[in-house]
Amino acid sequence: VLIQLPDTDTGEIVLRAVRGDSSAFEQLVTRLHLRVFRWALAFASDPDEADDIVQETFVLVYRRLSQFRADGSAAAWIYRITRHAGLERRRAFGRRARLAASPRALPERTAYTTDPGARVDRASAVALIRLYFEDLPPRQREIFDLVDLQGYDPAEAAKMTSLNPNTVRANLFKARATIRARMIAGHPGLFVP
Amino acid sequence: MNCESCATAMLMTAPVNALHDPDIEMHCRDCPSCSRAATRILTATEELTRELDRMRPGVDARTVSIVARMVRTFQGRPWVSRAVVSEIVLVLAIVAVFFGVRVFSSVRAEVFRLTKAPVREEVVALSCLSPDQAIGLATRSLEGPRVVASTLPASTHSIAIRGTDVDRAHVVEMIGIVDLGCDKSRK
Numbered sequence A: 001v002l003i004q005l006p007d008t009d010t011g012e013i014v015l016r017a018v019r020g021d022s023s024a025f026e027q028l029v030t031r032l033h034l035r036v037f038r039w040a041l042a043f044a045s046d047p048d049e050a051d052d053i054v055q056e057t058f059v060l061v062y063r064r065l066s067q068f069r070a071d072g073s074a075a076a077w078i079y080r081i082t083r084h085a086g087l088e089r090r091r092a093f094g095r096r097a098r099l100a101a102s103p104r105a106l107p108e109r110t111a112y113t114t115d116p117g118a119r120v121d122r123a124s125a126v127a128l129i130r131l132y133f134e135d136l137p138p139r140q141r142e143i144f145d146l147v148d149l150q151g152y153d154p155a156e157a158a159k160m161t162s163l164n165p166n167t168v169r170a171n172l173f174k175a176r177a178t179i180r181a182r183m184i185a186g187h188p189g190l191f192v193p
Numbered sequence B: 001m002n003c004e005s006c007a008t009a010m011l012m013t014a015p016v017n018a019l020h021d022p023d024i025e026m027h028c029r030d031c032p033s034c035s036r037a038a039t040r041i042l043t044a045t046e047e048l049t050r051e052l053d054r055m056r057p058g059v060d061a062r063t064v065s066i067v068a069r070m071v072r073t074f075q076g077r078p079w080v081s082r083a084v085v086s087e088i089v090l091v092l093a094i095v096a097v098f099f100g101v102r103v104f105s106s107v108r109a110e111v112f113r114l115t116k117a118p119v120r121e122e123v124v125a126l127s128c129l130s131p132d133q134a135i136g137l138a139t140r141s142l143e144g145p146r147v148v149a150s151t152l153p154a155s156t157h158s159i160a161i162r163g164t165d166v167d168r169a170h171v172v173e174m175i176g177i178v179d180l181g182c183d184k185s186r187k
Helices: A007-018 A022-041 A047-063 A074-093 A116-135 A138-149 A154-161 A165-183 B003-012 B022-030 B032-054 B061-076 B078-116 B131-140 B165-180
Strands: B119-125 B148-152 B155-164
Touching: A007 A022, A007 A074, A022 A047, A022 A074, A022 B032, A022 B061, A047 A074, A047 B061, A074 A138, A074 A154, A116 A138, A116 A165, A116 B032, A138 A154, A138 A165, A138 B032, A154 A165, A165 B003, A165 B032, B003 B022, B003 B032, B022 B032, B119 B165, B131 B148, B131 B155, B131 B165, B155 B165
Parallel strands: none
Antiparallel strands: B119 B155, B148 B155
16 A cells, blocks of 8 residues: 555645635645545546546545544545545546646666566566456446555545445445456466367 | 345445444344445445545645635625735836836937937047057948047147047047056157
8 A cells, every 4th residue: 555644634634724714724735735636536537637637636525624524534535635636627527538648657776586487478568457457347446446446445445436335336346356367367267168 | 033124224224234233233244245245235335435535635725725716805895806906007007107218218318329310529648559450440340330530630649539428439449458557668
């Protein structure tokens, strides 16, 4: 998981911003910037678009500060705003995701391995999973990203996305099955006579 | 567990369980094909996670914060943006008027100097320059026909200069500089 922050602290910062503390909003942005960017990647076609979604998210957060409910999760509230900004943008531009094609997605270093065959296989597996991930329907992609890549619990993902927990699980299983079946397409266990 | 049930389990379980689920693990010990598939799933998922986590925003948090507040302020209160724009226009207008007045004043002064300043005649006494030399000097010392220099019938040691106070002062100064440089003892 990229960043795990105590949500209670985030809630307190949001409440301070609601009360008119001018430094609180900046503190909130500094604190959540990376996390919101990571969330935005699930809806973006490239990191630049994710930057735009982040900007739109914080504009909306600032505008909706008064709507924040103190008894709710601040992170989940901000995630929903990010999701709204991402989906709105996708609706507006209708572009397909090509996240991995971006230079910003290039790995910083390659893990050392003494087995060239394994390295090639590993590299091709990574390229394939990227491709399959990007080809997923938007909702499956979002759920797969939240649960399998970012490490959120499916119940938590349901709360964040305001989806029914069963819907989250169904989308997760579909996404896993789609990606993995394609990854191990030649596997003998998948052979259907 | 056979290969088929192992593959089904691998398709449905969380990534970490694709390799560490006891049933899958046991089957994979004896089945290189399933073992390879499970490893492939796990490492690819982990690598994709790392790649996405490594990406960083191209805009810093402070800029995001400032822009969000500005956009919100301007969107929520259109009069604020109008006021800001009006203020900028007002400042530009003041600057334009200020420089306009300055330019106009200097042009006006120059025009007045050239056209409206009173023209007087002055007699300049010469020490060693001849009247012709002095007249030549006077006419060359200013651009254009701004002074009129002429000889005086009754005197060979002075000339008359006609022009505005400023122009005459300039010419007299020039003649004075050259005239003082003459060696009177040679005359």
